[in-house]
Amino acid sequence: xxxDGSKSIFAPWSDPAATPLIRFQSVSKKxxxxxxxxxxxxDIYEREFFALLGPSGCGKTTLMRMLAGFEATSExxxxxxxxxxxxxxxxxxAVNMMFxxxxxxxxxxxxxxxxxxxxxSPMAKSDIQDRVEEMLKLVRLEQFARRKPHQISGGxxxxxxxxxSLAKAPRLLLLDEPLxxxxxxxxxxxxxELMDIQERTGTTxxxxxxxxxxxxxVASRVAVMDQGELVQVDTPDRIYETPNSVYVADxxxxxxxxxxxxxxxxxxxxxxxxxxGQPPIIGxxxxxxxxxxxxxxxxxxxxxxxxxxxxxxxANCVTGTILDIAYLGNMSTxxxxxxxxxxxxxxxANNRRIARRTFTWNDQVSLSWxxxxxxxxxx
Amino acid sequence: xxxxxxxLIAIPYVWLLALFLVPFxxxxxxxxxxxxxxxxxxxxxxxxxAGWEGIRAFFAALDLENFIFLTEDDLYWRAYLSSLQIALxxxxxxxxxxxxIAYGIAQASPAWRPTLLMLVILPFWTxxxxxxxxxxxxxxxxxxxxxxxxxxxxxxxxxxxxxxxxAVYIGIVYTYLPFMVLPIYAALDRLxxxxxxxxxxxxxxxxxxxxxxxxxxxxxxVIAGCLLVFIPALGEFVxxxxxxxxxxxxxxxxxxxxxxxxxxWPVASAxxxxxxxxxxxxxxxxxxxxxRQREQD
Numbered sequence: 001x002x003x004d005g006s007k008s009i010f011a012p013w014s015d016p017a018a019t020p021l022i023r024f025q026s027v028s029k030k031x032x033x034x035x036x037x038x039x040x041x042x043d044i045y046e047r048e049f050f051a052l053l054g055p056s057g058c059g060k061t062t063l064m065r066m067l068a069g070f071e072a073t074s075e076x077x078x079x080x081x082x083x084x085x086x087x088x089x090x091x092x093x094a095v096n097m098m099f100x101x102x103x104x105x106x107x108x109x110x111x112x113x114x115x116x117x118x119x120x121s122p123m124a125k126s127d128i129q130d131r132v133e134e135m136l137k138l139v140r141l142e143q144f145a146r147r148k149p150h151q152i153s154g155g156x157x158x159x160x161x162x163x164x165s166l167a168k169a170p171r172l173l174l175l176d177e178p179l180x181x182x183x184x185x186x187x188x189x190x191x192x193e194l195m196d197i198q199e200r201t202g203t204t205x206x207x208x209x210x211x212x213x214x215x216x217x218v219a220s221r222v223a224v225m226d227q228g229e230l231v232q233v234d235t236p237d238r239i240y241e242t243p244n245s246v247y248v249a250d251x252x253x254x255x256x257x258x259x260x261x262x263x264x265x266x267x268x269x270x271x272x273x274x275x276x277g278q279p280p281i282i283g284x285x286x287x288x289x290x291x292x293x294x295x296x297x298x299x300x301x302x303x304x305x306x307x308x309x310x311x312x313x314x315a316n317c318v319t320g321t322i323l324d325i326a327y328l329g330n331m332s333t334x335x336x337x338x339x340x341x342x343x344x345x346x347x348x349a350n351n352r353r354i355a356r357r358t359f360t361w362n363d364q365v366s367l368s369w370x371x372x373x374x375x376x377x378x379x
Numbered sequence: 380x381x382x383x384x385x386x387l388i389a390i391p392y393v394w395l396l397a398l399f400l401v402p403f404x405x406x407x408x409x410x411x412x413x414x415x416x417x418x419x420x421x422x423x424x425x426x427x428x429a430g431w432e433g434i435r436a437f438f439a440a441l442d443l444e445n446f447i448f449l450t451e452d453d454l455y456w457r458a459y460l461s462s463l464q465i466a467l468x469x470x471x472x473x474x475x476x477x478x479x480i481a482y483g484i485a486q487a488s489p490a491w492r493p494t495l496l497m498l499v500i501l502p503f504w505t506x507x508x509x510x511x512x513x514x515x516x517x518x519x520x521x522x523x524x525x526x527x528x529x530x531x532x533x534x535x536x537x538x539x540x541x542x543x544x545x546a547v548y549i550g551i552v553y554t555y556l557p558f559m560v561l562p563i564y565a566a567l568d569r570l571x572x573x574x575x576x577x578x579x580x581x582x583x584x585x586x587x588x589x590x591x592x593x594x595x596x597x598x599x600x601v602i603a604g605c606l607l608v609f610i611p612a613l614g615e616f617v618x619x620x621x622x623x624x625x626x627x628x629x630x631x632x633x634x635x636x637x638x639x640x641x642x643x644w645p646v647a648s649a650x651x652x653x654x655x656x657x658x659x660x661x662x663x664x665x666x667x668x669x670x671r672q673r674e675q676d
Contacts, residue, residue: 090580097577099576116578
């Protein structure tokens with residue numbers, strides 16, 4: 001999601017003159033023989049809400065712990081504001097972290113938890129009190145200042161942890177699966193609250209998550225990681241619409257993947273021969289692809305239109321029978337089996353009552369899409 | 380209340396009644412009796428054959444004479460004070476030694492922890508009495524410690540440790556160390572490691588993170604360990620009589636001498652009753668205080 005400042009779009013990563021706040025320069029991290037992070041280069045800019053997304057064990061948490069100072073890099077350097085942070089211990093870094101377990105001090109009240117970091121700084125006592133009140137107000141917990149962590153709800157604890165990590169006004173805030181412990185409804189509300197707080201405080205946020213929906217919602221840019229490497233770093237819409245690999249396409253949301261051989265048609269248009277007796281898929285690609293290249297065609301289920309009769313105005317059309325229907329409330333996913341056994345998922349918004357649904361099991365239907373609806377992936 | 384729950388609750392109460400309150404009642408009764416040259420060596424004894432009159436006579440014969448005697452001879456209160464001092468200091472030293480051990484075990488890799496814990500418990504596999512006797516061999520003038528120190532030339536004459544209060548302190552710290560280590564380890568083991576990282580992240584040095592987070596959160600373990608060491612140390616008899624000297628004054632020793640040397644059961648019982656009260660009253664106060672704090676939270 002792009003953040004609209006008055007008119008100009010916030011996108012320092014596309015501005016060659018912008019200097020990044022954090023710079024990973026060929027950073028590697030090894031634990032014994034296991035490589036958690038492998039030769040990684042990454043720039044993160046000031047005021048960004050940056051998400052590290054990947055399955056567990058992909059190295060995203062290691063990356064964050066290196067920023068916080070709990071792990072040292074095996075190779076390479078990390079620059080914060082142009083300074084190498086390797087020799088700076090965690091307690092001297094202008095970086096704060098919100099822990100996955102929240103790590104609230106159980107023996108201290110909410111207010112004392114928030115004041116904990118401030119008391120370790122040279123801040124005057126009266127200023128500390130003002131700052132604590134400011135933070136309590138920011139996370140709307142004024143009435144709970146004197147409670148202990150075990151006397152408040154999970155959602156409130158999450159907000160205390162956020163307030164505590166923001167209290168020292170860090171240059172960079174690290175959030176390790178900040179919403180993992182909350183139930184779905186609360187998580188969605190809190191996502192918007194996080195974005196709001198990030199915008200109001202102007203702090204750079206780096207969030208680690210395995211929840212792709214969460215990353216898409218909150219982040220200005222998302223880095224998809226796999227086995228210690230960055231697969232794609234881009235804005236959420238580009239990650240979703242134009243994934244650069246099968247891995248990213250498959251990891252983010254639902255996708256139909258069709259494997260076949262490429263033959264160029266004209267300029268950026270290509271045809272994908274994918275099965276005997278099926279028409280080739282017409283798609284576009286900015287890449288120059290050679291005849292016969294083995295490729296995947298990837299298309300999101302909601303980009304497939306489902307109809308009883310084949311439409312005439314669309315570049316691609318296949319027919320099949322409905323194998324299964326998953327009813328999700330606001331939308332339904334139709335699983336359609338084509339004559340060659342390939343199944344495709346098509347998602348349709350349920351804008352009519354379910355009783356008046358047009359299609360049902362075993363119906364013959366056509367699936368159609370335009371030539372720009374999907375992407376051709378070479379890796 | 381249904382029967383099952385009643386039985387469940389009744390079991391510990393019956394247990395306490397049979398194994399603590401009844402013996403304590405008997406000791407208290409003897410403390411209120413008079414010394415006599417008979418078997419058992421005190422009067423009065425309850426005689427049901429005399430009926431109601433006998434019971435009345437029995438209670439009329441009970442008095443506080445022995446307790447008053449304890450205040451008249453300064454041996455007793457000096458023994459109480461000396462025991463208190465030895466037990467307090469020994470508990471403190473045990474804490475100083477035990478905390479780092481517990482901390483070290485809690486920080487050790489999970490693969491090592493069972494072994495380290497086993498090493499802490501290992502001494503219990505031998506008789507307590509034998510272990511204390513072994514210390515005589517270590518601490519005596521010709522003992523291993525003095526021989527070792529003299530052979531490496533730190534001292535030229537043997538140190539007199541055995542039969543002094545030093546030996547008593549060493550004995551108590553050695554014997555009760557596991558009782559200190561285990562509860563503290565249990566508390567430290569429960570501690571979430573990310574709390575320490577959070578403290579460091581918020582600007583604490585290693586040491587202040589320990590002092591502001593680890594130590595307060597292991598408080599329950601520290602208190603439990605201190606009580607487990609202090610209570611038996613206060614009434615300790617074997618260690619002061621084997622390792623201590625004639626000047627070592629501890630109430631356990633006094634108690635033993637009253638019972639077995641003087642055969643004055645009533646006075647010995649009075650000494651024991653006061654000892655129990657000395658232990659129970661502070662513990663009750665302490666628990667009340669804890670409870671009040673918990674309610675405030």
